[in-house]
Amino acid sequence: MNLVEPQILQSIVNASGEYIILLDAEGYIQVSNIQRSLVFHTDSSTKGMHIDQFRQSFQEQMKNPIQIEALFEKYATMKERYSEVLETVNGDGFFMVKINPIWSQDSGDRIGTLVVVSDVTEMKKLEIELHSYAENLEGMIEERTKEIRKKDAVLAQSGKMATLGEMATGIAHEINQPLYSISLIVQGLKKAQDKGKLTDGLLMPKLEDVESQIQRISKIILHLKNFSRSSTGVLEKVCMNASIRDIFKMMKEHLQLKNISVVFHLDEALPLVMAEYVPLEQVFINLTTNARDAMEDYESKHPDICRQKQIGYHTYKEGEYVIAEVEDTGGGVPEEIQDKLFEPFFTTKEVGKGTGIGLAISYGIIKSFQGDIDFKTILGEGTLFRIRIPIAGQDKEHSS
Numbered sequence: 001m002n003l004v005e006p007q008i009l010q011s012i013v014n015a016s017g018e019y020i021i022l023l024d025a026e027g028y029i030q031v032s033n034i035q036r037s038l039v040f041h042t043d044s045s046t047k048g049m050h051i052d053q054f055r056q057s058f059q060e061q062m063k064n065p066i067q068i069e070a071l072f073e074k075y076a077t078m079k080e081r082y083s084e085v086l087e088t089v090n091g092d093g094f095f096m097v098k099i100n101p102i103w104s105q106d107s108g109d110r111i112g113t114l115v116v117v118s119d120v121t122e123m124k125k126l127e128i129e130l131h132s133y134a135e136n137l138e139g140m141i142e143e144r145t146k147e148i149r150k151k152d153a154v155l156a157q158s159g160k161m162a163t164l165g166e167m168a169t170g171i172a173h174e175i176n177q178p179l180y181s182i183s184l185i186v187q188g189l190k191k192a193q194d195k196g197k198l199t200d201g202l203l204m205p206k207l208e209d210v211e212s213q214i215q216r217i218s219k220i221i222l223h224l225k226n227f228s229r230s231s232t233g234v235l236e237k238v239c240m241n242a243s244i245r246d247i248f249k250m251m252k253e254h255l256q257l258k259n260i261s262v263v264f265h266l267d268e269a270l271p272l273v274m275a276e277y278v279p280l281e282q283v284f285i286n287l288t289t290n291a292r293d294a295m296e297d298y299e300s301k302h303p304d305i306c307r308q309k310q311i312g313y314h315t316y317k318e319g320e321y322v323i324a325e326v327e328d329t330g331g332g333v334p335e336e337i338q339d340k341l342f343e344p345f346f347t348t349k350e351v352g353k354g355t356g357i358g359l360a361i362s363y364g365i366i367k368s369f370q371g372d373i374d375f376k377t378i379l380g381e382g383t384l385f386r387i388r389i390p391i392a393g394q395d396k397e398h399s400s
């Protein structure tokens, strides 16, 4: 008994997005739409043909002909639904074949088979892509990390150059002072010579003075050279106090010029930390210039308030860490921007004054020492930045 007119059934099957083959108990095709299929290469109606006639054609189309053999075997003998994914011979298509035996409810005999073939190429390709993606993920992450490191390094380097530019007046002053001393000594010697009073006893100590002033200049220049060099990424034992004192040497004149006083509370028994000297200096310079800006900003906004602009440097040991604090008497950080401070390019300063990379770079540098950087702030009173770096030799097993 036909529930549906054969022609209507054919239309339904034709309209289906899948390839459908309805076989009778003997394996003759009752209804199918496989003539549409490019894979199965048949342009005429397949009604009444035996499924075996397609065996050869299927085998030729598929990458693994043995699978077709097995499928026909299953088809003949199986009692339940069966499905399998087949790959086309050139590997550019995947088909899921579902074989559904049909059983008579009255007699329990197998009265036919419904074969549904779905094109799963896209899904399979996605699966393969996903698979290789997962396999390559580690490599990709490594690659990206390397790229980011490179960019970070470039950014850090340009940040450093900007710092040097800003420090130029202070540095020039640092160099000018010994040059001025040398000039004075030379003038004095010339005068003594003119008066015929230039004795060996006078000359020798003056030459020694000149030498020590020249040494002072070479030290500054060496320091500048080191500072402008790119970071090596190699951690060594360094003294935080020395780092703070060194940057102060570079910035002293500059801060004096801005009427900023400086106080030090440096623990003289401070343990060494594992860090890189120049990048650590850069962090202190960034924090110091930020402190300066915050205090100048506060001053310009509150011209009627008389408050000493002061930067405090404080170092101490806490557990397995060395802590360094840089404190200012600026206006503090408003609550609504507090969680943005370490974001790259976040700045509240006008164009040309702020780049917004100082704290982002500092954060990266301190993290590369396995340390932490955070801040406490009170609006209208000031801000304290706190750096925490592990004491050298504390964590040998993990760091090597």
Ligand SMILES: Nc1ncnc2c1ncn2[C@@H]1O[C@H](COP(=O)(O)OP(=O)(O)O)[C@@H](O)[C@H]1O
Residues within 6 Å of the ligand: 286, 290, 291, 294, 328, 330, 331, 332, 333, 341, 346, 347, 348, 349, 353, 354, 355, 356, 357, 358, 359, 360, 383
């Ligand atoms: N000591 C401080 N007091 C108040 N605000 C600060 C302080 N340090 C940083 N900030 C805020 O964080 C922002 C980002 O700082 P930074 O990354 O160094 O970039 P930049 O100094 O170029 O603006 C600053 O623009 C400022 O708003």
Ligand SMILES: [Mg+2]
Residues within 6 Å of the ligand: 286, 289, 290, 356, 357, 358, 359
């Ligand atoms: Mg800054």
